[in-house]
Amino acid sequence: xxxxxxxxxxxxxxxxxxxxxxxxxxxxxxxxxxxxxxxxxxxxxxxxxxxxxxxxxxxxxxxxxxxxxxxxxxxxxxxxxxxxxxxxxxxxxxxxxxxxxxxxxxxxxxxxxxxxxxxxxxxxxxxxxxxxxxxxxxxxxxxxxxxxxxxxxxxxxxxxxxxxxxxxxxxxxxxxxxxxxxxxxxxxxxxxxxxxxxxxxxxxxxxxxxxxxxxxxxxxxxxxxxxxxxxxxxxxxxxxxxxxxxxxxxxxxxxxxxxxxxxxxxxxxxxxx
Amino acid sequence: xxxxxxxxxxxxxxxxxxxxxxxxxxxxxxxxxxxxxxxxxxxxxxxxxxxxxxxxxxxxxxxxxxxxxxxxxxxxxxxxxxxxxxxxxxxxxxxxxxxxxxxxxxxxxxxxxxxxxxxxxxxxxxxxxxxxxxxxxxxxxxxxxxxxxxxxxxxxxxxxxxxxxxxxxxxxxxxxxxxxxxxxxxxxxxxxxxxxxxxxxxxxxxxxxxxxxxxxxxxxxxxxxxxxxxxxxxxxxxxxxxxxxxxxxxxxxxxxxxxxxxxxxxxxxxxxxxxxxxxxxxxxxx
Numbered sequence: 001x002x003x004x005x006x007x008x009x010x011x012x013x014x015x016x017x018x019x020x021x022x023x024x025x026x027x028x029x030x031x032x033x034x035x036x037x038x039x040x041x042x043x044x045x046x047x048x049x050x051x052x053x054x055x056x057x058x059x060x061x062x063x064x065x066x067x068x069x070x071x072x073x074x075x076x077x078x079x080x081x082x083x084x085x086x087x088x089x090x091x092x093x094x095x096x097x098x099x100x101x102x103x104x105x106x107x108x109x110x111x112x113x114x115x116x117x118x119x120x121x122x123x124x125x126x127x128x129x130x131x132x133x134x135x136x137x138x139x140x141x142x143x144x145x146x147x148x149x150x151x152x153x154x155x156x157x158x159x160x161x162x163x164x165x166x167x168x169x170x171x172x173x174x175x176x177x178x179x180x181x182x183x184x185x186x187x188x189x190x191x192x193x194x195x196x197x198x199x200x201x202x203x204x205x206x207x208x209x210x211x212x213x214x215x216x217x218x219x220x221x222x223x224x225x226x227x228x229x230x231x232x233x234x235x236x237x238x239x240x241x242x243x244x245x246x247x248x249x250x251x252x253x254x255x256x257x258x259x260x261x262x263x264x265x266x267x268x269x270x271x272x273x
Numbered sequence: 274x275x276x277x278x279x280x281x282x283x284x285x286x287x288x289x290x291x292x293x294x295x296x297x298x299x300x301x302x303x304x305x306x307x308x309x310x311x312x313x314x315x316x317x318x319x320x321x322x323x324x325x326x327x328x329x330x331x332x333x334x335x336x337x338x339x340x341x342x343x344x345x346x347x348x349x350x351x352x353x354x355x356x357x358x359x360x361x362x363x364x365x366x367x368x369x370x371x372x373x374x375x376x377x378x379x380x381x382x383x384x385x386x387x388x389x390x391x392x393x394x395x396x397x398x399x400x401x402x403x404x405x406x407x408x409x410x411x412x413x414x415x416x417x418x419x420x421x422x423x424x425x426x427x428x429x430x431x432x433x434x435x436x437x438x439x440x441x442x443x444x445x446x447x448x449x450x451x452x453x454x455x456x457x458x459x460x461x462x463x464x465x466x467x468x469x470x471x472x473x474x475x476x477x478x479x480x481x482x483x484x485x486x487x488x489x490x491x492x493x494x495x496x497x498x499x500x501x502x503x504x505x506x507x508x509x510x511x512x513x514x515x516x517x518x519x520x521x522x523x524x525x526x527x528x529x530x531x532x533x534x535x536x537x538x539x540x541x542x543x544x545x546x547x548x549x550x551x552x553x554x555x556x557x558x559x
Contacts (some may be wrong), residue, residue: 057546114545119300264374
């Protein structure tokens with residue numbers, strides 16, 4: 001028994017060492033973001049002599065961070081809201097009516113998950129260009145198209161477990177389909193909605209390629225998009241670049257530490273289904 | 274009857290319309306364009322299989338395909354190895370369990386583009402500085418050769434995705450009945466035997482999901498590739514997704530790029546379907 005306890009302690013120490021290794025890229029980024037160009041040249045591992053926020057003020061300004069951050073929030077929130085509303089509705093329709101057509105449509109949504117973005121991107125840009133929808137609205141609509149598959153799949157699984165007799169009872173009480181869905185079914189889907197929201201937020205918040213093809217107006221860039229241009233300008237000025245990266249990451253890390261349980265649970269449920 | 278179905282189509286319309294306009298229609302157009310001389314503007318005329326013949330003869334595309342394949346094999350192995358190891362580690366009864374999980378998962382919250390930039394700093398600056406400190410020249414210029422660029426990407430991907438895969442394995446590991454493991458222990462099975470004969474078969478479904486995710490993610494990799502190596506030096510670390518993007522938007526060869534994109538789709542679909550099919554079959558046998 002004693003031997004078992006000992007090996008557990010050794011394993012735990014191993015775990016902690018691994019965790020420190022896992023964190024080291026963040027450490028190196030943050031520590032060096034406070035250094036001057038010359039200080040960084042001397043040694044990248046040591047702590048800075050003085051913690052100066054000068055790099056941060058410059059990067060914050062050049063990234064136009066408040067506006068960029070707001071753009072990212074706006075697009076992510078709207079896209080995720082649209083995905084939750086319309087995917088849950090579609091999944092409800094598919095699971096309640098059943099039949100051959102529903103089966104085919106459901107398969108179509110699921111099969112679309114196999115299609116890599118690169119194989120549709122060129123015609124996508126061309127089609128949406130002709131429709132004059134290469135803007136934020138178009139981008140959100142595209143996120144619905146790409147996000148619906150997994151979301152409908154997740155909602156569909158849960159909806160199959162909610163008895164139809166519930167709907168029938170409500171119908172007898174005189175409720176129509178919209179009332180049944182929004183007042184009775186949708187509140188019951190809350191746990192799936194959380195999973196759907198988490199998975200889509202992580203993906204959309206971090207997406208680079210799609211916004212880079214769709215958002216062409218200056219002042220509308222999301223964080224990854226702005227970061228790409230920022231980097232191109234400051235490739236040789238690592239102290240500024242690192243401050244910029246840190247600024248972009250900090251909000252995510254703060255939110256993560258508040259919601260870590262839900263996030264990890266959401267991700268595990270999303271991938272296990 | 275019509276009225277009874279109206280709600281059905283109303284509920285379905287927005288999602289279905291988006292799927293049609295964003296995925297199905299572009300895919301159909303894309304396949305059509307790949308057989309034409311479309312350049313994004315002029316009306317396309319039919320050229321048959323010309324692009325498909327040309328793309329396999331093109332060195333750049335073949336190199337990208339080969340590099341992507343090599344990278345996928347290595348990173349799928351590494352990610353699953355680390356993912357499962359981490360999962361086995363943090364399902365022990367540690368006091369630090371939750372904080373360890375939180376840390377290992379953290380890189381997944383940050384976009385591939387930003388992660389690539391962070392690691393670009395580490396591979397070029399930190400590695401060089403450490404190399405100088407300990408006198409190992411091999412640590413310098415890590416992103417300037419194909420081999421080190423390859424391993425740089427493999428390290429980045431393992432660091433990022435192992436935590437995600439860990440979460441999947443954890444949810445299956447926690448479902449393994451403790452009585453079964455205890456029974457095996459009483460029967461004299463050592464910890465390796467317990468893992469191999471009891472735990473492993475029971476987490477096989479997790480293996481299916483993880484393999485699917487890591488395979489398709491590694492094969493479709495773009496952001497990390499773009500920000501870490503940019504495909505360089507001399508396109509030697511360029512992966513397929515990036516090659517297609519360049520053909521289309523840098524060289525402006527739209528139809529040719531689209532033919533590559535169709536081949537890319539076929540490969541991704543074939544790999545994913547085969548893998549799921551094989552794993553499902555094995556699951557049943559267990």
